[in-house]
Ligand SMILES: NC(=O)N[C@@H](CC(=O)O)C(=O)O
Ligand SMILES: [Zn+2]
């Protein structure tokens with residue numbers, strides 16, 4: 001069957017390998033948006049205060065499960081927020097007991113709620129060595145924070161200045177470069193044959209920096225790492241549709257209320273949980289690679305994390321444009337849903 005004739009697409013149930021669920025009222029409102037379509041997600045630990053210890057991760061998982069509507073089936077895969085005081089023994093215990101799936105590295109000050117992150121990478125070497133020994137992955141927000149480095153170059157510079165030296169020092173550490181946004185990151189992952197993979201977000205496959213800045217400033221397209229020029233977006237699409245096992249979906253769906261985004265110093269983050277699968281189907285269809293969508297959403301991630309792919313399926317069906325809400329209501333305020341800027345013809349039938 002040629003791609004044009006495909007109107008129904010059955011996929012193994014997808015997983016989201018990078019997700020922000022927040023806490024409290026926000027958690028309650030956004031969790032069903034993900035659990036409706038996704039079986040599992042790697043849950044980011046950048047709460048205030050951050051989820052640092054095994055015990056905090058355990059409590060956070062309990063709060064997530066308590067917020068999950070009874071009819072929904074969803075497994076949160078917890079992460080620990082790496083600080084310079086993180087105890088290697090606590091990390092090893094969390095891994096062994098199945099409390100945490102991965103550890104998250106935020107360079108201090110790189111992004112939303114990253115103040116407790118790492119400044120001196122030598123201080124976290126013992127934790128990283130322990131993780132390498134036990135096969136626990138490190139998820140990395142890959143941007144330098146040096147104010148002298150242009151914001152559009154911060155990912156590429158991070159690869160050269162931080163990631164390459166770190167991988168030399170701890171070569172057996174399994175790393176996921178989160179939410180890659182550049183040709184340089186795609187090339188680096190492709191040129192590396194062991195212990196390195198990358199997540200790609202939905203929005204970075206769709207927007208470039210013009211979407212944020214041309215014709216008026218669009219705070220809802222502002223996220224970190226910031227979207228780059230069009231050539232980089234094209235490189236990300238090429239990586240996502242390639243079927244290369246080292247690239248998989250991490251939506252980085254990052255809800256902030258409209259009042260928090262729409263102000264002189266607005267928060268970074270795009271909220272894509274609601275319409276991600278419809279958006280991705282459009283991107284893959286436009287590239288003539290619908291048949292590679294399942295690898296990106298449902299197969300490559302579990303393979304890298306050493307987990308079985310999901311047995312359950314979701315079906316995508318093509319038809320008249322699907323109307324998603326502009327925003328979802330939360331008791332903290334409205335959260336705007338990502339607008340891809342084009343019609344979405346693929347609806348998800350759970
Ligand atoms: N991506 C974002 O722009 N924001 C994320 C943090 C992150 O993933 O860097 C958030 O927590 O809001
Ligand atoms: Zn990040």
Ligand SMILES: [Zn+2]
Pocket residue numbers: 018019020044252254
């Ligand atoms: Zn994120």
